[in-house]
Amino acid sequence: MKKIDEAIWIAKSLFDRxxxxxxxxxxxxxxxKKIYITKTGSCFGNxxxxxxxxxxxxxxxxxxxxxxxxxxxxxxxxSDKNKKAVIHTHSTFSTFWSCVYxxxxxxxxETPTPYLNMKVGKIGFVKYAKPxxxxxxxxxxxxxxxxxxxxxxxxxxxxxxxxxxxxxxYMLEEIEEASYNAWLLNHFNxx
Numbered sequence: 119m120k121k122i123d124e125a126i127w128i129a130k131s132l133f134d135r136x137x138x139x140x141x142x143x144x145x146x147x148x149x150x151k152k153i154y155i156t157k158t159g160s161c162f163g164n165x166x167x168x169x170x171x172x173x174x175x176x177x178x179x180x181x182x183x184x185x186x187x188x189x190x191x192x193x194x195x196x197s198d199k200n201k202k203a204v205i206h207t208h209s210t211f212s213t214f215w216s217c218v219y220x221x222x223x224x225x226x227x228e229t230p231t232p233y234l235n236m237k238v239g240k241i242g243f244v245k246y247a248k249p250x251x252x253x254x255x256x257x258x259x260x261x262x263x264x265x266x267x268x269x270x271x272x273x274x275x276x277x278x279x280x281x282x283x284x285x286x287x288y289m290l291e292e293i294e295e296a297s298y299n300a301w302l303l304n305h306f307n308x309x
Contacts, residue, residue: 121147121283122154122167128287129162132207137294138162142275143207144185147283148195155191158183186250190258194279197262201279203286208275211297216270219243225270227293227300234296238268238278238289246272268293 119127125145132138143162146155153173156162160169171184178184185191191204215227225243227234244261247254254271261269268278268289276293280286 121149122170124283125154125170126165126167128205128283129156129165131287132209132290133161133163137209137290138207143205144187144191145203145205145283145286146185146188146191147203152179153188153191153195155184155188158185160185189255190277193255193259193262194277197265198279200281201267202281203283204277204279205283205286205290206275206277207290209290209294209297211301212270212276212293213274214301215297216275217273219270219272227296228303229296229300230303231296231299234292237292240266241293242266242269244269244271246274249274 125147129143129145132143141159141161144156144160146153148154151174154170155173156165157169157171168182171178171182172180173184173188187206190206194204195201219225225241227241242261242264244254244257247257258269258271267280268276270276276290278286278289278293280289
């Protein structure tokens, strides 16, 4: 399967299962030293090959405007040269934890299963700044030097990076499922 077809399949899978909605998610991958990133305002439910901006360095080479959060993707790639795919969503339960959690120095999703730690590892936490803002990008750049595979963005969502699109997809899925399980347990234990 071509990378672009894999990206489209992942996006559609996330959309069809209500892990993303509207035009609030973005993904990218590196191919031939170029970043292919979903265009601004795109919807994961109907991506096509022409839904991707192709960026070489700081130049868009196909006249398709990239997601305004391309800088987050670039910093994720810069943090680890093995990362070749990035997915950013506002999925329900990981975004829930991004809104209620305040301890940026020790962020942890309290899940009883070992899979989050096994498949993702430690998750970084970035304080709130307006989506797409220079302030957010600066804070993310600083945090990304820690080299984690995933970061929760306060009151915003989750971003993951991996060597392949499928690995990024699996990590994103694990974070969302762990977030859901943690929410269920929290609710159960407080009743």
